Amino acid sequence: MTTAQQTTPPAAVGADPAISVRDLRQSYGDFEAVRGISFDVAPGELFALLGTNGAGKTTTIETLEGFRRPTGGSVRVFGTDPYGQPAELRERMDGVLQHSGVFGELTVAETVDLSRDLAADPRDRAEVLELVDLADKAKVAVRQLSGGQRRRLDLGLAVLSRPEVLFLDEPTTGMDPEARRETWKIIKGLVADGVAILLTTHYLEEAERLADRLAIMHRGEVKVEGVLDDVLVGWGDRIGFRLPGRIRSEELPELPGATVAVGVREGDPWVVYTVNGADTARRAHHAMGPLLSWADQHETTLERLELRSASLEDVFLGIVDEGAADLATA
Numbered sequence: 470m471t472t473a474q475q476t477t478p479p480a481a482v483g484a485d486p487a488i489s490v491r492d493l494r495q496s497y498g499d500f501e502a503v504r505g506i507s508f509d510v511a512p513g514e515l516f517a518l519l520g521t522n523g524a525g526k527t528t529t530i531e532t533l534e535g536f537r538r539p540t541g542g543s544v545r546v547f548g549t550d551p552y553g554q555p556a557e558l559r560e561r562m563d564g565v566l567q568h569s570g571v572f573g574e575l576t577v578a579e580t581v582d583l584s585r586d587l588a589a590d591p592r593d594r595a596e597v598l599e600l601v602d603l604a605d606k607a608k609v610a611v612r613q614l615s616g617g618q619r620r621r622l623d624l625g626l627a628v629l630s631r632p633e634v635l636f637l638d639e640p641t642t643g644m645d646p647e648a649r650r651e652t653w654k655i656i657k658g659l660v661a662d663g664v665a666i667l668l669t670t671h672y673l674e675e676a677e678r679l680a681d682r683l684a685i686m687h688r689g690e691v692k693v694e695g696v697l698d699d700v701l702v703g704w705g706d707r708i709g710f711r712l713p714g715r716i717r718s719e720e721l722p723e724l725p726g727a728t729v730a731v732g733v734r735e736g737d738p739w740v741v742y743t744v745n746g747a748d749t750a751r752r753a754h755h756a757m758g759p760l761l762s763w764a765d766q767h768e769t770t771l772e773r774l775e776l777r778s779a780s781l782e783d784v785f786l787g788i789v790d791e792g793a794a795d796l797a798t799a
């Protein structure tokens with residue numbers, strides 16, 4: 470299913486978009502990395518751009534930050550073309566890029582001070598360090614920070630000038646789960662303060678937790694877009710369990726209206742029945758009866774049995790699989 474759903478962003482009703490992308494195309498030589506994508510982000514909204522490696526997310530962010538001129542279509546930040554970072558936008562937007570450019574020999578405090586010197590109305594150093602939980606690292610050289618602490622410093626530097634638009638390119642990479650949750654709190658606070666955020670991440674849970682709306686990109690195109698519930702619609706319900714040791718996959722029963730696939734989850738052979746079509750929750754529920762009867766007949770227990778609706782990960786993997794199938798039939 471490759472329905473590029475376009476929904477009206479709830480936060481955008483009545484508000485001019487902070488970020489606007491229209492049929493954006495971006496090429497490197499003969500290679501078209503971004504192939505006509507469109508989306509808006511309103512003030513006080515977090516839009517997550519998800520996608521496979523090389524899908525074109527960073528290229529899109531770099532274009533919005535004014536580092537690249539579009540090969541086709543247009544991008545606007547507060548109605549202004551960001552190419553070359555015109556003065557009227559420089560104060561209003563900032564970002565955390567995948568590779569930060571901070572100097573490793575400076576201390577954390579010196580690094581913050583250096584950025585404060587360049588900003589018109591910066592937050593206090595103490596406020597910045599408090600915000601990203603690095604107050605106790607003020608005197609430590611940046612090169613001595615852990616990967617996750619370094620990402621938090623990047624975030625602190627990005628929010629120091631109180632931007633109205635923030636680009637976050639994989640901001641929690643390298644963070645442990647605790648640091649990631651702390652960072653989510655900071656990001657949520659910024660959104661609540663009215664900042665428009667464009668986030669890319671490979672952590673789907675991060676998008677589920679933070680995004681007001683999201684898009685999944687694959688090979689330069691937006692494949693699905695919308696609020697989470699809309700994105701999940703149409704991807705079916707799932708019945709999953711660990712493949713019993715004595716059972717071969719060919720022996721698994723057919724269940725009405727469901728397709729079966731055997732893969733691997735956390736190192737275990739894992740069975741997934743997908744129930745598609747209309748009224749999937751009820752039909753998936755009804756499929757449980759025949760499945761449990763089959764298990765009884767085979768005197769086997771279905772370990773870690775689950776019945777659930779589609780997750781963002783299912784949608785993501787479905788899109789990637791479709792891409793692979795398209796290539797195979799091309």
Ligand SMILES: Nc1ncnc2c1ncn2[C@@H]1O[C@H](COP(=O)(O)OP(=O)(O)OP(=O)(O)O)[C@@H](O)[C@H]1O
Pocket residue numbers: 497500502520521522523524525526527528529
């Ligand atoms: N400077 C460049 N010159 C040539 N090709 C490039 C350049 N930068 C990116 N590409 C290519 O463009 C495509 C999109 O890259 P991009 O970095 O935008 O993807 P991404 O979605 O951010 O990927 P990832 O999730 O791996 O960071 C990739 O195929 C990449 O190899």
